[in-house]
Amino acid sequence: MHIPESLQDLADSEAVQFLKRPKTITRIFAGVFSLVVFSSLLTDGHQNNTESSRLHCVLNSNSTACGFAVGAGLLAFLTCLAFLALDTHESRIGSSRFKTAFQLLDFILAVLWTGIWFVGFCFLAHQWQHSPPEGLLLGSSSAKAAITFTFFSVLVWAFQAYLALRDLRNDAPVPYKRSLDEGGVALTTLSPPSAAGPVNTPPAGPNSLNYASSALSPYLATPKAPRLAMMPDN
Numbered sequence: 001m002h003i004p005e006s007l008q009d010l011a012d013s014e015a016v017q018f019l020k021r022p023k024t025i026t027r028i029f030a031g032v033f034s035l036v037v038f039s040s041l042l043t044d045g046h047q048n049n050t051e052s053s054r055l056h057c058v059l060n061s062n063s064t065a066c067g068f069a070v071g072a073g074l075l076a077f078l079t080c081l082a083f084l085a086l087d088t089h090e091s092r093i094g095s096s097r098f099k100t101a102f103q104l105l106d107f108i109l110a111v112l113w114t115g116i117w118f119v120g121f122c123f124l125a126h127q128w129q130h131s132p133p134e135g136l137l138l139g140s141s142s143a144k145a146a147i148t149f150t151f152f153s154v155l156v157w158a159f160q161a162y163l164a165l166r167d168l169r170n171d172a173p174v175p176y177k178r179s180l181d182e183g184g185v186a187l188t189t190l191s192p193p194s195a196a197g198p199v200n201t202p203p204a205g206p207n208s209l210n211y212a213s214s215a216l217s218p219y220l221a222t223p224k225a226p227r228l229a230m231m232p233d234n
Contacts, residue, residue: 023163024087030113030156031080036149038073041066044142058139060131065124069146072120076113076153083109103168110161117153124150 018024045066046055059065083106090102124147131143 018088021087023160023167024084026156026160026163027080027084027087030153030160031077031084033149033153033156034073034076034080036073037069037146037153038077040142040146040149041069041073044139045070045146047139058131058143059124059127062127065127068120069124069150072116076117079109079113100168103164107161107164107168110157110164114154114157114161117150117157121147121150121154 041058045058046063047058048055057063057066059069086102090099124143128143128147
């Protein structure tokens, strides 16, 4: 393990450069926001009211709303961890097809999570609007925090989708080439011969065909047989 000798070496290290990337910062924020949504409703999402000891969801006593927020937060947090681990090996990917597939998957998941968090924000805000917070002993602050960070998650994942789309566009596709060593046909660009340069003609042989010989008339190319002439009698 290389230990940096100065602050400049530490700033130029691969770990610091990786953490300074906009994509890495966005993933960290998305993971933190998902963790807040997950932990808020998991710990204080179910409370009893002043009239009963039965536990109810703080969001309009709708257990689906709490379950959705907990499940989405946990899955989004795991998604951020998985892609952070894959980002550390992105520079080592040699195959252009695999790298393009990884960037395309990143873009699709970012768009998907943007839609999920948008729907979740509308759903949680609607349930909180119809819930009586004065009847709860605890949990109102946790519900507000979950709704707030759900809205922030929409913005973060939308920006993550933009970064993934930008990386997908910036990586130019590698032209498809096949060499003779791979058993294919070499695709080259044929340029017309220059007027000043010499024209390279293929060597003539019994089995060689060129354009000039094929363009000749068959009557000129085929030799004529000798004609028989009548000799006069002496």
